[in-house]
Amino acid sequence: MPLTRRELIQNGAVGAAALAVGGVLGKSIGGGAEDTGRGGGGDSGLAGQAQKVADSRKLSPEDVTRAVKTFVAPGNQHGDEFFLISSGGHSGQVFVMGVPSLRLLKTIGVFTPEPWQGHGYGSDSSSPVIKAGTSNPASGTLTWGDTHHPALSETKGEYDGRYCYINDRANGRIAMIDLRDFKTKQILDVPNLQSSHGGVFVTQDTEYVHIST
Known part of the structure; x- marks a missing residue:
């Protein structure tokens, strides 16, 4: 379901350099009851080894509830409800993480070559893309960037999940x-722009x- 800009702002900020895709990141995850302290697992309903771990770490029932709500078992591809698209700063890349697990699902090669996935090494169309992103080839191909503030494509003012645009703050590129x-x-x-301090925005x-x- 498309996500409007107003819904994103009202339901929880992801951070200055991240956006939620396909849904809204809600309020902080936690039990409805007030935290009563750190007296151990108590009446959390756990059994056996799980109860021993909760007791040894002095976890309250509310702590256990929060942990279960954010845990996604390894190999479970459908456990994360949302994608988090985050800028990678001086890495020059973009990161995709699952929410609520916050597992790193994908490192998207953007401005910097990534040898482990072949980005910028001739394995696909990425090498000409990186080369075309340098307005002055005489000075050498730019192979680094400072990614900040991604923006999602929109249709009628709602995020449509088609494209992500990312800013290269250091070199004035998109x-x-x-x-x-x-x-x-x-x-x-951008030929008439040396650097871009802010972010990227779409109509x-x-x-x-x-x-x-």
């Missing part, structure tokens, strides 16, 4: 990531993508 395969499809080096139907200075 990259476009296709969310169908989580790969960077274009890097644009209501993604006719234009704005990068601030």
Whole structure:
């Protein structure tokens, strides 16, 4: 279901450099009852070894509830309800994490070559994408970036989950990531912009993508 900008703001900020995809990150996860202290597992309803672990760590029933709500078993591909798309800062990449588990699901190669996934090493179309993202080839191909403040494509003012745009704060560039395969499809080096301190913003139907200075 599409997520409006108003819903995202009202239901919980993900952080200055992250966005929720496909839903709203709600209020902090926790039990409804007031925390009564750290007296051990108590009447948490656990049995055997689980109860011993709760007691040894002095976990209250509310603590146990919070832990279970955020735990996703290894190999469970459907346990996370949301994707978190986060900028990678000086890595020059974008990270995709699951929520509520906060597992790192994908490192999207963007401005910096990633040898382990072949990004920028000729394994796919990424090498020409990185090369095209340098406006002055005489000075060498830019192979680094400082990613900040992603923005999602929109249709009629609602996030549509098609593309993610990410800002290269250090070099005044924008990259476009296709969310169908989580790969960077274009890097644009803005010729009259040396650096961009702010973020990336799109219009209501993604006719234009704005990068601030």
